[in-house]
Amino acid sequence: MHPGLYEVSFLLLLLHLYFAAFICTTGAGASSPSLFDGNLELPRGSIPTVSLEHLDPTLPPALPTQTPHCSLVVLQQNFADIVGAPPASASYAHPPDCPFPWTRVVLELSVAATDLQESRVAAIWIDGAEVLRTATPIPMARGAFWRVHKDLTRYTALLRRLADGGGVISMMLENSNKVLPGVFSANVSLHYYRGPVDDERSKSVSNAAHPSVRSLYREPADLVLPISKPDGQYGSGFWYRIDNETGVESTTVAIPRNTYRAVLEIFVSYHGEDESWYTNPLRNNYIHQSTAAKVSAPRANGAFRQVYATIDRRYVGGHVPFPVIYSSAINPVFWSPVVGIGAFDMPSYDLDLTPFLALMLDGRPHEIGLGVRSALPHWLVNANLHLWVDYWSDAVQAGPVEYFAPAIQMNRNAEWRNPDGQSEIGAEGLERFSGWVSWSRGNLTTEVRHKIKLRSQVQVQNRGAVTQIDFILKERTMVTVMRRNQWLARAQAVLDAPMQVQTAIVNAAGRPAMKKTRLFHQLMEVVSLSDGQAGATTTTELTDRQDAEGSALVGGRWGSGSSRSSYQYRDGSKCYSRNVATAGGAVIQDRKASCFAMSDDA
Numbered sequence: 053m054h055p056g057l058y059e060v061s062f063l064l065l066l067l068h069l070y071f072a073a074f075i076c077t078t079g080a081g082a083s084s085p086s087l088f089d090g091n092l093e094l095p096r097g098s099i100p101t102v103s104l105e106h107l108d109p110t111l112p113p114a115l116p117t118q119t120p121h122c123s124l125v126v127l128q129q130n131f132a133d134i135v136g137a138p139p140a141s142a143s144y145a146h147p148p149d150c151p152f153p154w155t156r157v158v159l160e161l162s163v164a165a166t167d168l169q170e171s172r173v174a175a176i177w178i179d180g181a182e183v184l185r186t187a188t189p190i191p192m193a194r195g196a197f198w199r200v201h202k203d204l205t206r207y208t209a210l211l212r213r214l215a216d217g218g219g220v221i222s223m224m225l226e227n228s229n230k231v232l233p234g235v236f237s238a239n240v241s242l243h244y245y246r247g248p249v250d251d252e253r254s255k256s257v258s259n260a261a262h263p264s265v266r267s268l269y270r271e272p273a274d275l276v277l278p279i280s281k282p283d284g285q286y287g288s289g290f291w292y293r294i295d296n297e298t299g300v301e302s303t304t305v306a307i308p309r310n311t312y313r314a315v316l317e318i319f320v321s322y323h324g325e326d327e328s329w330y331t332n333p334l335r336n337n338y339i340h341q342s343t344a345a346k347v348s349a350p351r352a353n354g355a356f357r358q359v360y361a362t363i364d365r366r367y368v369g370g371h372v373p374f375p376v377i378y379s380s381a382i383n384p385v386f387w388s389p390v391v392g393i394g395a396f397d398m399p400s401y402d403l404d405l406t407p408f409l410a411l412m413l414d415g416r417p418h419e420i421g422l423g424v425r426s427a428l429p430h431w432l433v434n435a436n437l438h439l440w441v442d443y444w445s446d447a448v449q450a451g452p453v454e455y456f457a458p459a460i461q462m463n464r465n466a467e468w469r470n471p472d473g474q475s476e477i478g479a480e481g482l483e484r485f486s487g488w489v490s491w492s493r494g495n496l497t498t499e500v501r502h503k504i505k506l507r508s509q510v511q512v513q514n515r516g517a518v519t520q521i522d523f524i525l526k527e528r529t530m531v532t533v534m535r536r537n538q539w540l541a542r543a544q545a546v547l548d549a550p551m552q553v554q555t556a557i558v559n560a561a562g563r564p565a566m567k568k569t570r571l572f573h574q575l576m577e578v579v580s581l582s583d584g585q586a587g588a589t590t591t592t593e594l595t596d597r598q599d600a601e602g603s604a605l606v607g608g609r610w611g612s613g614s615s616r617s618s619y620q621y622r623d624g625s626k627c628y629s630r631n632v633a634t635a636g637g638a639v640i641q642d643r644k645a646s647c648f649a650m651s652d653d654a
């Protein structure tokens with residue numbers, strides 16, 4: 053079909069559906085508390101135009117009133133029909149009038165779409181070390197655009213190297229024009245800030261703005277080593293592809309002998325059979341199948357996944373990923389123009405490997421492996437190894453203390469009489485690792501405690517017409533640094549991520565016609581850092597919530613929907629909130645508020 057016609061018919065369809073939904077919700081009235089009653093303030097008499105800007109209402113990494121000392125476009129690329137092509141890359145030359153040090157460096161990815169296109173996943177690397185994983189929205193019109201900002205303070209070591217001798221910035225966005233004509237046109241820029249960027253205290257827990265258990269440490273690492281495909285620049289990118297639960301991909305690295313702390317930061321995205329793994333039911337026969345049969349049984353193994361790492365093939369910890377909903381999932385209209393939680397800046401997952409330093413301080417190469425438990429094809433993973441070195445020692449000593457990593461307790465139940473039935477998965481795990489490192493600050497022991505709890509329930513009723521999905525993930529990570537029996541510093545991150553999806557298929561003239569969906573998704577994260585038993589504690593709290601409801605044509609590509617997003621961030625010295633409501637692809641309400649100098653400053 054001619055692309056122009058496609059667009060016109062799509063817009064008419066969208067407006068038509070929007071009208072239909074509008075009449076329905078207002079007609080139903082407040083008296084019928086049906087599952088799909090809207091409670092949004094829909095504008096009367098006027099139809100907002102579909103907004104071209106897609107957004108994620110999170111805490112901006114730098115206040116808009118602050119101008120960067122210097123800004124540099126480091127990569128410009130049109131991503132057209134490029135499946136299988138190596139990453140786009142550009143050599144970096146640092147501007148001489150922008151010398152180190154900087155108080156903050158912010159990455160900006162600015163993308164515009166020339167036409168309709170699917171949602172894609174993209175990543176940006178500096179010399180093979182990933183700094184951003186992002187999922188694109190679905191451009192629903194020509195000229196759709198968005199911007200992603202990310203604080204790169206954590207990657208100071210990479211930035212300093214770039215400034216010293218240059219390097220290579222790469223980006224992958226595997227687009228295809230087989231079905232839709234849209235080309236993604238991207239600019240990648242770096243903004244360097246000098247002087248005070250933010251208040252002192254919130255800077256100490258840098259960029260806790262988005263979902264992750266990241267930045268548990270006040271000072272960025274001295275070295276960041278890529279755990280990614282070494283030849284990624286010329287091949288299929290730096291990320292490894294994981295197709296099944298036994299596949300482990302590894303990189304060999306040698307670390308400095310004076311390393312006193314190590315943190316592995318893992319980036320993941322899921323594709324193909326696992327694109328929406330968090331909604332997978334568990335089928336009766338799955339548990340008893342052979343591995344080969346499991347691989348060929350699509351989406352039948354339930355909603356538990358764990359990304360994990362190994363050192364020389366020994367398990368050293370893992371995380372259940374936060375379920376970022378891509379713009380193609382559930383009902384695409386929910387994610388336009390506000391994308392799913394974490395979609396623009398997908399969370400990465402930290403594993404503190406300090407207790408395992410004894411395995412790696414011999415100056416020899418070691419294998420760091422990455423895998424995904426219960427993976428179906430396919431996952432794209434790679435990692436960064438953040439290392440802190442002791443400049444006052446040539447070599448430090450280290451030894452293990454405790455290794456406690458029992459198998460995660462899994463509870464699986466499934467009762468299906470196709471198509472109806474239900475399944476449930478419960479997972480609970482606690483692991484504890486500790487080890488000592490003797491360096492210039494003394495002989496310190498680091499203890500990592502990590503607890504996870506996951507429950508996933510899928511229920512199908514009315515001969516497949518009604519589906520209810522409940523997913524909840526809770527994680528608690530605590531890292532304590534001790535000297536003898538006294539603790540010196542403690543970092544704790546608590547994550548709570550519930551999701552509910554209800555779907556009902558409505559028949560018209562005896563045939564399934566519309567799929568109505570309602571969604572609730574939330575991320576709550578509390579991160580606290582404490583210095584010593586009598587020292588100060590800094591706490592950041594984040595709640596990011598989305599509610600959406602709408603309808604889609606069964607078998608069709610488009611539908612109508614409305615959503616509400618509520619983002620709230622607070623730390624010891626400031627708070628920020630933003631509430632955005634959308635309907636029919638347009639923003640109908642957008643409220644921002646921020647405050648400084650919160651209570652416990654005295």
Ligand SMILES: *[C@@H]1O[C@H](CO)[C@@H](O)[C@H](O)[C@H]1NC(C)=O
Nearest residue numbers: 128162163164197237238239
């Ligand atoms: C990229 O930068 C060029 C100017 O160098 C600008 O014309 C273009 O609109 C930008 N594209 C996006 C998507 O920001």
Ligand SMILES: *[C@@H]1O[C@H](CO)[C@@H](O)[C@H](O)[C@H]1NC(C)=O
Nearest residue numbers: 294295296298299300343347
């Ligand atoms: C699992 O994936 C790995 C590659 O990651 C591959 O070598 C292996 O054959 C796969 N196993 C099965 C059972 O398909």
Ligand SMILES: *[C@@H]1O[C@H](CO)[C@@H](O)[C@H](O)[C@H]1NC(C)=O
Nearest residue numbers: 449451488490495496497536
């Ligand atoms: C460091 O402390 C641990 C016990 O906490 C001890 O086993 C180890 O020998 C000490 N290392 C050195 C180099 O003193």
